[in-house]
Amino acid sequence: METHASSGLPVGTRRAIAYVVLGIFTFLCLIWFYILLINATRSHAEMTRGFTMLPSTHIFENWENLVNGTIPIAKGFVNSLTVSVCSSVLCVYFSAMTAYAINTYRFKGRDAIAAFILAIMMIPGQVTVLGFIQLINNMKLDDTIIPLIIPSIASPVTYFYFRQYMASNLPMSLVEAARIDGSGEFRTFNTIIMPLLKPAISVQVIFSFVGSWNNYFTPALILHTDSKKTLPVLIAQLRGADWLRFDMGQVYIMIAASIFPVILIYLFLSKYIVGGITSGAVKG
Amino acid sequence: MAKKSSGTTARYNRWGYIFLIPFFLVYVIFSFIPLASTIYNSFFENYYSGLTQIGPKFIGLENYIKLLSSPEIWKYLGNTLIMWIGGFIPQITVALILAYWFSDPSLKLKGQRFFKTVIYMPNLIMASAFSMLFFALFADAGPINQMLISLHILKEPFKFMNSIAASRILIMLMNFLMWFGNTTILLLAGMLGIDGSLYEAAEVDGASASQIFFRITMPILRPIFIYVLITSLIGGLQMYDVPQILTNGKGTPAGSTTTVIMNLNQYLTSKNFGMGGALSVYMFIITGILSLVVFRINSAKKD
Numbered sequence: 001m002e003t004h005a006s007s008g009l010p011v012g013t014r015r016a017i018a019y020v021v022l023g024i025f026t027f028l029c030l031i032w033f034y035i036l037l038i039n040a041t042r043s044h045a046e047m048t049r050g051f052t053m054l055p056s057t058h059i060f061e062n063w064e065n066l067v068n069g070t071i072p073i074a075k076g077f078v079n080s081l082t083v084s085v086c087s088s089v090l091c092v093y094f095s096a097m098t099a100y101a102i103n104t105y106r107f108k109g110r111d112a113i114a115a116f117i118l119a120i121m122m123i124p125g126q127v128t129v130l131g132f133i134q135l136i137n138n139m140k141l142d143d144t145i146i147p148l149i150i151p152s153i154a155s156p157v158t159y160f161y162f163r164q165y166m167a168s169n170l171p172m173s174l175v176e177a178a179r180i181d182g183s184g185e186f187r188t189f190n191t192i193i194m195p196l197l198k199p200a201i202s203v204q205v206i207f208s209f210v211g212s213w214n215n216y217f218t219p220a221l222i223l224h225t226d227s228k229k230t231l232p233v234l235i236a237q238l239r240g241a242d243w244l245r246f247d248m249g250q251v252y253i254m255i256a257a258s259i260f261p262v263i264l265i266y267l268f269l270s271k272y273i274v275g276g277i278t279s280g281a282v283k284g
Numbered sequence: 285m286a287k288k289s290s291g292t293t294a295r296y297n298r299w300g301y302i303f304l305i306p307f308f309l310v311y312v313i314f315s316f317i318p319l320a321s322t323i324y325n326s327f328f329e330n331y332y333s334g335l336t337q338i339g340p341k342f343i344g345l346e347n348y349i350k351l352l353s354s355p356e357i358w359k360y361l362g363n364t365l366i367m368w369i370g371g372f373i374p375q376i377t378v379a380l381i382l383a384y385w386f387s388d389p390s391l392k393l394k395g396q397r398f399f400k401t402v403i404y405m406p407n408l409i410m411a412s413a414f415s416m417l418f419f420a421l422f423a424d425a426g427p428i429n430q431m432l433i434s435l436h437i438l439k440e441p442f443k444f445m446n447s448i449a450a451s452r453i454l455i456m457l458m459n460f461l462m463w464f465g466n467t468t469i470l471l472l473a474g475m476l477g478i479d480g481s482l483y484e485a486a487e488v489d490g491a492s493a494s495q496i497f498f499r500i501t502m503p504i505l506r507p508i509f510i511y512v513l514i515t516s517l518i519g520g521l522q523m524y525d526v527p528q529i530l531t532n533g534k535g536t537p538a539g540s541t542t543t544v545i546m547n548l549n550q551y552l553t554s555k556n557f558g559m560g561g562a563l564s565v566y567m568f569i570i571t572g573i574l575s576l577v578v579f580r581i582n583s584a585k586k587d
Contacts, residue, residue: 011390011391014391015391015392015393018385018391019393021381021382022382022393022399025378025382025402025403025464026399026402026403028461029402029403029405029406029461029465032414032417032418032421035421035427036417039420039427047427048425050430050434051427051430051431051434094307094310095307097303097306097307098303098304098306098307100303101299101300101301101302101303101304102300102304104300105296105297105298105299105300105303106297106300107297107298107300110300113304115583117307118579118582118583119575119576119579120311120315120575121575121578121579121582122515122518122571122574122575122578122579123571123572123575124518124521124567124571125315126522126524126545126548126564126567127319127322127564127565127567127568127571128318128319128322128564128568129318129322129548129552129564130318130321130322130325130552130557130560130561130564131317131318131319131320131321131322131324131325132314132315132318133552134318134325134557135313135314135317135318135321147314150310150314151310151314151315153307154306154307154308154310154311154314154315159307160582179296185296185299185302186299189303210408213410214408214409214410214411214412216410216411216412216524216525216528216529217524217525217545221549221552231413232410232412232413232525235410235412235413235416235529236412236528236529236533238416239416239419239529239532240533243423248420251416251420252420255413255416255417255420258410258413259409259410259413259414259417262408262409262410263405263408263409266401266405266408267401270401270404271397273404273408274400274404274469
């Protein structure tokens with residue numbers, strides 16, 4: 001694409017308009033997190049007096065009050081981390097394995113299976129959640145984090161991404177060379193294929209981690225004991241608490257603790273993430 | 285010789301099935317069996333009246349009929365669609381404009397990486413925490429009201445959460461903020477993929493900018509548009525976290541922000557498995573049909 005045809009306005013004006021509009025949307029995206037950050041540093045008393053754009057000094061005090069309060073935030077943090085790490089590792093490893101099976105081997109029913117996984121890809125988990133909860137109850141896994149981890153082994157979206165990636169980045173000659181060297185199929189996958197998938201793996205680990213970290217619907221239905229809850233469930237609990245009697249400093253620091261870890265990861269890895277969004281979707 | 289080599293390949297190809305075992309085992313246990321039992325439940329009267337369980341008693345399609353003949357579900361579907369459309373229209377419009385600017389080489393926009401990083405960021409934010417944040421910011425004594433009063437725009441706090449329009453607009457705004465960056469990047473990838481010689485030829489023929497946009501850019505982007513529209517609709521029908529947290533699960537004011545999935549959640553927490561099942565099956569059918577469209581786009585791509 002060399003040039004677009006010139007519209008009525010001169011390029012300089014159009015560029016200026018573009019920057020102004022982009023500036024507005026940048027502001028719209030960031031202002032909420034800026035206020036969050038500021039308010040997380042202010043005490044409840046300061047906040048009732050009005051809003052200022054400058055931070056205060058109470059951030060550690062707010063954090064301590066929260067940790068020593070009624071909501072088990074530290075435990076929630078650990079629970080969220082455990083669920084997200086375990087499910088993203090399982091999700092990525094087994095999705096790559098599934099994609100490798102479809103990509104590498106020519107077996108009966110392969111096309112039908114590939115079409116089937118593609119067809120179920122968009123069906124949301126919410127439509128089966130009723131049966132899922134009953135199953136979890138029957139398996140005596142209610143109020144545990146296991147049902148939040150194991151199902152991520154079957155993740156059609158991640159599979160789809162790996163399959164696209166393998167189709168263009170994985171030469172079959174490599175697999176054949178490994179066979180001639182006497183490497184077993186399973187060992188080939190683990191020691192030769194997986195390292196080659198590193199770029200795809202890092203993108204998908206992040207997406208899977210974030211998806212799991214942010215997940216609220218299913219954990220809210222499965223986790224009942226306070227000490228087992230993940231962060232989104234605790235946030236909902238905070239929302240349900242007696243609002244007027246609550247220390248707003250604690251509210252803001254809790255929201256900040258749920259949001260900022262993901263923002264930090266994102267800022268370090270945004271190059272890969274933004275590039276990874278399009279790879280799983282259609283191209284024109 | 286030929287026989288031997290095909291035998292070896294066949295032996296290797298058996299590994300295809302072995303590598304598929306984890307996926308299918310987990311899929312069957314945690315998705316397929318739950319789906320089957322959700323459908324099974326939908327044919328039974330099974331709920332709690334106080335502490336006593338009514339049923340389970342087989343009643344055929346009665347739950348399905350009862351659900352569609354109750355005015356609530358139509359109201360909730362309406363709420364869901366209104367809030368989805370209210371977020372989607374600005375989302376696709378803004379995304380289209382931004383993607384067009386990003387891809388226009390004559391503009392030579394600087395800092396594209398920065399802008400893309402910023403506008404995509406809200407997509408990764410925990411929706412429940414984002415919603416909680418909006419609830420705190422737009423509370424009666426929250427910072428937004430404080431600012432508006434100190435700037436003398438308002439005399440007394442505006443009660444956002446008591447206004448149907450304001451509550452819905454806040455939900456639409458959050459949905460918009462969470463998704464417009466994602467859509468921008470998808471559309472941008474499509475626009476950058478368009479062959480530049482098409483534009484040159486059009487310019488040589490004396491086409492205007494708007495002609496080029498509507499006759500070349502838009503038709504080529506059509507599959508991406510359909511993809512974005514359908515996936516966004518599927519996502520919109522699942523709208524739950526944002527309104528659930530913002531209104532503490534009550535859909536306030538006056539049930540105007542209760543979505544279909546919030547309603548499903550109410551059935552599940554009150555253990556009304558019959559009606560919950562019927563609602564799930566309806567949602568399954570609708571999202572199934574919509575998925576089929578996405579499926580066809582995705583398969584068409586590979587030719």
